[in-house]
Every structure is written in C-alpha cells, then in structure tokens.
C-alpha cells in the first residue's frame with residue numbers, strides 16, 4: 001500500500017516551482033492532494049499531470065492574502081473531506097529589492113500577508129481538525145534567508161525569520177496532540193520565484209524543486225516516534 005494512502009494533503013503555491021513538485025511527490029505516495037494558488041489554469045495542468053500518473057488531486061483556487069477566501073477554503077475541505085492529514089505552507093512572494101526605508105506599507109503588507117499571515121490563518125483553520133484526529137503534519141517552507149541578513153530584502157527576511165519562530169512555537173503547542181510541525185529552509189532553488197533567479201547564479205548548481213519535495217516526503221513518512229523539526233537544505237556547490 002502507498003505510504004500516504006487515503007491521506008488528504010493541502011499544498012499552497014501548487015501552481016509551479018516547489019509547490020508543484022511537492023504536490024506531484026505527495027500524490028505519487030498515495031495522498032489526495034488539494035492544490036492551492038491563484039492561477040487556475042496552471043493548477044489544472046498540475047492536477048492533470050497527477051491524474052495521468054493515476055494520482056488524486058483537486059484544484060481549489062484561493063488568494064491567500066484574503067482571510068475570507070481562506071475561511072471558505074477551510075469550509076470546503078471540512079465539508080468534502082472531513083480531515084486534513086498534511087498541510088504544506090509553501091506559497092510565498094519574493095522581496096522588493098529595495099532598502100527597507102523605501103518599501104511602501106502596501107508592499108510590506110502584501111508580502112507579510114502572503115508569507116506569514118497565510119500560514120497562521122491556515123494553521124488556525126486546520127489545526128483543530130488535526131487535534132481531533134490526534135495526528136497530522138504541518139510543513140512550512142522557509143528559506144536560508146530566515147537565518148541570515150538579506151540587505152535590500154528585509155521584508156522577505158523578516159517573513160521567513162517570523163515563519164521560523166512561528167514554526168518552533170506551534171511545534172511545541174501541537175506536539176502533545178501528536179502533530180508534527182516542521183520547517184524546511186532551502187537555499188537557492190531553480191524556479192521562477194521573484195520573476196526568476198538572478199543571472200549571477202548558475203542554475204546547474206541550484207537546488208531543484210524536487211530536492212525540496214524529497215525532504216517533504218521524508219518528513220511526512222517518518223516513523224510515529226520520530227520528529228525531524230527543521231531541515232536546512234543547501235546546494236552542494238554555491239550557485
């Protein structure tokens with residue numbers, strides 16, 4: 001039987017990049033994957049790919065900056081599946097490429113709402129279901145920028161430092177309920193994040209989206225007594 005047979009997994013940012021790879025990987029392990037992003041057309045393509053491989057997936061378009069849309073999403077999942085076994089908070093937007101004093105409050109809010117408030121709202125929506133089931137995995141995708149200074153991208157660094165602190169704290173809150181909350185902090189990945197990687201980096205040396213997906217798969221298929229709480233994932237060679 002596949003490792004995640006009959007489990008329901010929700011992946012944010014599933015339209016491309018890391019989220020797409022994670023969705024394909026979890027579906028290949030037998031999970032029914034709920035695909036979340038704004039671009040319905042891209043989500044449909046990911047769902048079709050999963051179904052071609054005999055997996056199960058459902059497209060649930062949602063703008064994660066909209067708390068009402070997240071509440072509606074939670075209602076849909078509760079109504080249609082009555083459970084959530086795996087939540088992968090992966091969606092994020094990149095930084096502004098400016099010193100902090102030049103960042104507008106609107107840009108600050110949009111980034112923090114996407115990268116930090118949405119994971120909070122999704123955990124708020126779904127942790128009660130996991131607590132009732134006395135099981136579950138929450139995997140937050142952070143960044144090595146959540147461990148380092150990032151000049152000209154302070155809002156992004158702040159969102160990922162914040163996501164790390166949120167993860168460590170919620171992990172302790174939910175451990176007694178047998179729910180494992182972990183964080184993956186990757187270095188540069190070969191995706192179109194922030195409009196594509198800078199030309200100064202060599203894509204051949206970067207992490208691939210599937211490298212992150214492999215770590216997610218490891219986290220959600222651990223033995224019940226084992227809890228990998230954090231993974232720092234670096235490219236072997238600096239890109």
Ligand SMILES: NC(=O)c1ccc[n+]([C@@H]2O[C@H](COP(=O)([O-])OP(=O)(O)OC[C@H]3O[C@@H](n4cnc5c(N)ncnc54)[C@H](OP(=O)(O)O)[C@@H]3O)[C@@H](O)[C@H]2O)c1
Pocket residue numbers: 012013014015016017018019036037038039040042062063064065089090091092093114141142143144185186187188189190191192193194
């Ligand atoms: N790429 C890197 O070098 C790198 C390095 C370290 C960490 N990370 C982290 O890895 C994760 C995935 O990044 P990636 O490289 O795969 O990025 P990506 O290719 O830009 O994909 C981002 C995903 O998030 C979705 N998204 C963005 N805003 C959204 C919103 N308001 N509502 C719903 N979905 C939204 C996008 O879909 P729509 O636009 O259709 O909504 C897309 O599916 C992020 O957390 C990022 O911070 C990336």
